[in-house]
Amino acid sequence: MSLIPKAAYSESMTPLGYSRRSIILVNSPELCREVLYDKDEIFPKNDLFVGALEPLIGDSIFVSSGETWRRQRRMVDTAFSHIRVTQAFDQMQAAVSATARRWQEDAATDSEFSLDVAMSHLTADVICRTTFTEELGNQSVQEVYDAFTTFEKSVASVNLGQLIFGKPWSPVKQPQKVLEACQTIRTIIGGFIDPRLANPENQPEDMAAAILRAKDTDTGESFTREELIDQLGVFFLAGHETSASVLIWVFYILSVRSDIADNIRQEVQRVCGDSAITYEHTKHMTYTRNVFKETLRLYPPITFIPRVANRRTTLGGKTIKKGAMVMVSPWTSQRNSGQWDNANVFDPDRFAQPTKDGNGVFMSFGLGPRVCVGAAYATTEAVLIIATLIRQFNIHCHNADTVRPVARLTTRPAEQLRCTVTQRTV
Numbered sequence: 001m002s003l004i005p006k007a008a009y010s011e012s013m014t015p016l017g018y019s020r021r022s023i024i025l026v027n028s029p030e031l032c033r034e035v036l037y038d039k040d041e042i043f044p045k046n047d048l049f050v051g052a053l054e055p056l057i058g059d060s061i062f063v064s065s066g067e068t069w070r071r072q073r074r075m076v077d078t079a080f081s082h083i084r085v086t087q088a089f090d091q092m093q094a095a096v097s098a099t100a101r102r103w104q105e106d107a108a109t110d111s112e113f114s115l116d117v118a119m120s121h122l123t124a125d126v127i128c129r130t131t132f133t134e135e136l137g138n139q140s141v142q143e144v145y146d147a148f149t150t151f152e153k154s155v156a157s158v159n160l161g162q163l164i165f166g167k168p169w170s171p172v173k174q175p176q177k178v179l180e181a182c183q184t185i186r187t188i189i190g191g192f193i194d195p196r197l198a199n200p201e202n203q204p205e206d207m208a209a210a211i212l213r214a215k216d217t218d219t220g221e222s223f224t225r226e227e228l229i230d231q232l233g234v235f236f237l238a239g240h241e242t243s244a245s246v247l248i249w250v251f252y253i254l255s256v257r258s259d260i261a262d263n264i265r266q267e268v269q270r271v272c273g274d275s276a277i278t279y280e281h282t283k284h285m286t287y288t289r290n291v292f293k294e295t296l297r298l299y300p301p302i303t304f305i306p307r308v309a310n311r312r313t314t315l316g317g318k319t320i321k322k323g324a325m326v327m328v329s330p331w332t333s334q335r336n337s338g339q340w341d342n343a344n345v346f347d348p349d350r351f352a353q354p355t356k357d358g359n360g361v362f363m364s365f366g367l368g369p370r371v372c373v374g375a376a377y378a379t380t381e382a383v384l385i386i387a388t389l390i391r392q393f394n395i396h397c398h399n400a401d402t403v404r405p406v407a408r409l410t411t412r413p414a415e416q417l418r419c420t421v422t423q424r425t426v
């Protein structure tokens, strides 16, 4: 983050660094929209990003473009309909309850744990249960999680070298261990779907089932086996790191702002009384949702949304060369004091009226046609997790004073947050 020039927090566009190809941060809402809506198809997903993910998720929805992407998006949308998120809720709840039980033990023994690892496990568990009706404790699911961790750790550093020295559209080389991790993940996902392909009538009603049944509206065709592995790999990749990243920041903030934690507890009490939290309840927890949204504003998991100029063009009156990396930046845009009142202050109430003056454009889920397909799912999941855990626990982060954000695959604390929890009487 320290490489970001100060000007990026006020300028509409900022060149970054001295790499072989130019890198441009796009900060103003108007230009972010222009790049992400991309009416003339000039700014596809960035080639480095696509190349780095290819061994894992092929040419799937997260990285594809043009007609391939349009077909995939229509088919994948069905897995995230309102009704599907409602169906996924019980599985989300089972995962949160498992974490609450673990925290009860930690509270009883006063054990310190890494908040980063806890959130990563929890959101991976949610994805596994809602996608495959499998919990993270199962051995093969644990293997997928471990292989993803290997993949995520190396993918950011591989990109950095190529980012500085590489020519546009040159092949992205991955170390052998990353390729092996990708193969492990693909083999296990294949193992989950094969029995379903053999017997499609007899499978649980989860997100994998929705993707298996999805049909191209033009041709009536379903996804092939390889395409299914690609798309389901995306759910894991796009859905667990992002949610884990923002939840780490939420609990860090709640550990230092007991007033906000208390407001959440009051809302939970008002909406749910003493009963368990239901899907309907989460719809009425507007304050908790605004805490989540305000955390996403200040700590967007996707720090920069990467694109590439596929031809020479202009943006904001400036010439952009073919091959330039165009990075739409929620991080700088959502901290811009020209766009947001008290931009650096954590104030969930700024979202109490959605169109309030002094609120800039919220883009943590992206903008335009490629906006996050899992936004409603992620919001329901986060509200449930925050409400459940804050209702039952006080959280203490022991290194909260020295926390520093870094942009890895997602926006993370540079050092893991070490926490203990104490149990509250509900």
Ligand code: HEM
Binding pocket: 045, 061, 062, 063, 073, 234, 235, 236, 238, 239, 240, 242, 243, 246, 300, 301, 302, 305, 306, 363, 364, 365, 366, 367, 369, 370, 371, 372, 373, 374, 375, 377, 378
């Ligand atoms: C807080 C959590 C999340 C955040 C902040 C987030 C953020 C984003 C962003 C910024 C994009 C746009 C990327 C771009 O334009 O290049 C995106 C796309 C996407 N996200 Fe999410 N995401 C989250 C959770 C999820 C979840 C839970 C899933 C699925 C289980 C998911 C699946 C996807 C997919 C499939 C795309 C690609 C959509 C397309 O290109 O058509 N995301 N996400």
